[in-house]
Amino acid sequence: MTLPLWVIIPAAGVGQRMQASCPKQYLSLAGHTILDRTIDIFISHPLVAGVLVGISAEDAYWSDSKWCDHDSVHCFVGGKERSDTVQEGLRYLFNLTGIKQQDVLVHDAARPLLTHAALERIIHHHSEQGALLAVPSKDTVKRQQCGSAIVETTLDRNIIWLAQTPQRFPARALLDALEKAQAQGIAVTDECSAMEFMGWHPDLVVGENSNIKITLPEDVLIAEALFTYLAKKNLIKKSLAKAKAKTSPANPRLSNLNSKYHS
Ligand SMILES: Nc1ccn([C@@H]2O[C@H](COP(=O)(O)OP(=O)(O)OP(=O)(O)O)[C@@H](O)[C@H]2O)c(=O)n1
Numbered sequence: 224m225t226l227p228l229w230v231i232i233p234a235a236g237v238g239q240r241m242q243a244s245c246p247k248q249y250l251s252l253a254g255h256t257i258l259d260r261t262i263d264i265f266i267s268h269p270l271v272a273g274v275l276v277g278i279s280a281e282d283a284y285w286s287d288s289k290w291c292d293h294d295s296v297h298c299f300v301g302g303k304e305r306s307d308t309v310q311e312g313l314r315y316l317f318n319l320t321g322i323k324q325q326d327v328l329v330h331d332a333a334r335p336l337l338t339h340a341a342l343e344r345i346i347h348h349h350s351e352q353g354a355l356l357a358v359p360s361k362d363t364v365k366r367q368q369c370g371s372a373i374v375e376t377t378l379d380r381n382i383i384w385l386a387q388t389p390q391r392f393p394a395r396a397l398l399d400a401l402e403k404a405q406a407q408g409i410a411v412t413d414e415c416s417a418m419e420f421m422g423w424h425p426d427l428v429v430g431e432n433s434n435i436k437i438t439l440p441e442d443v444l445i446a447e448a449l450f451t452y453l454a455k456k457n458l459i460k461k462s463l464a465k466a467k468a469k470t471s472p473a474n475p476r477l478s479n480l481n482s483k484y485h486s
């Protein structure tokens with residue numbers, strides 16, 4: 224049986240590589256902000272218990288989000304690096320629910336094109352060592368010589384996967400791993416790296432090439448085109464779900480869960 228999962232959405236980055244006038248998660252994608260679209264993917268899923276959104280202490284945009292007053296959406300202040308934001312999210316979750324052993328999903332705010340099918344695959348994938356969406360490399364991959372842009376070797380692409388999110392791990396073990404990696408000065412750019420540091424071997428669950436992380440200015444154009452394609456094929460929703468106020472929960476399952484956690 225799959226228990227409802229909490230989802231942590233790190234959205235506290237500044238989007239330095241995007242070079243926009245606001246953090247990239249607040250840029251528009253097909254009429255809504257990237258962040259609102261990302262939250263929408265999870266909010267009405269019956270196996271999502273709630274969504275925790277990590278925003279920057281300097282954030283000036285969250286209060287305008289369609290989801291800011293939603294019953295099942297909680298906001299917390301993130302940290303300097305993505306890993307700090309995820310750690311804060313896990314601590315917030317423990318305070319809010321007391322849940323520690325259960326799995327959580329972590330999904331970048333900057334990946335608003337996650338399809339329903341890919342979400343289903345990770346939600347229903349049970350593994351003691353955790354799991355992440357990833358795609359096999361389409362390209363020939365070179366490793367450079369240390370310190371110079373000269374090819375050292377070509378990697379065997381049959382064993383190369385590109386990591387995506389959502390990534391799924393037991394909440395307590397994930398926080399331990401992130402804290403330990405940080406304490407030892409190991410920079411981790413995803414949850415899986417922290418678990419690898421602890422000796423875990425998470426499952427690679429096949430993702431989709433369309434689940435891009437919007438990072439560079441041209442990615443916004445690519446995302447618009449992908450959105451049109453995915454929406455036309457009904458692989459992703461065109462309109463956002465109706466946002467309901469804090470007093471009227473989105474669905475009875477969530478309402479029951481929330482009252483259980485808060486009691
Ligand atoms: N301190 C941080 C840094 C990043 N993120 C989030 O982690 C996700 C993936 O990070 P990335 O794409 O690198 O976003 P930015 O850090 O904003 O981009 P850049 O590295 O170009 O500044 C994004 O949703 C971003 O908002 C976060 O929550 N807290």
Ligand SMILES: C[C@](O)(CO)[C@H](O)COP(=O)(O)O
Nearest residue numbers: 305331386387388412413436
């Ligand atoms: C988690 C991630 O999106 C997996 O591809 C990625 O590692 C985030 O890294 P970034 O350094 O924040 O771009």
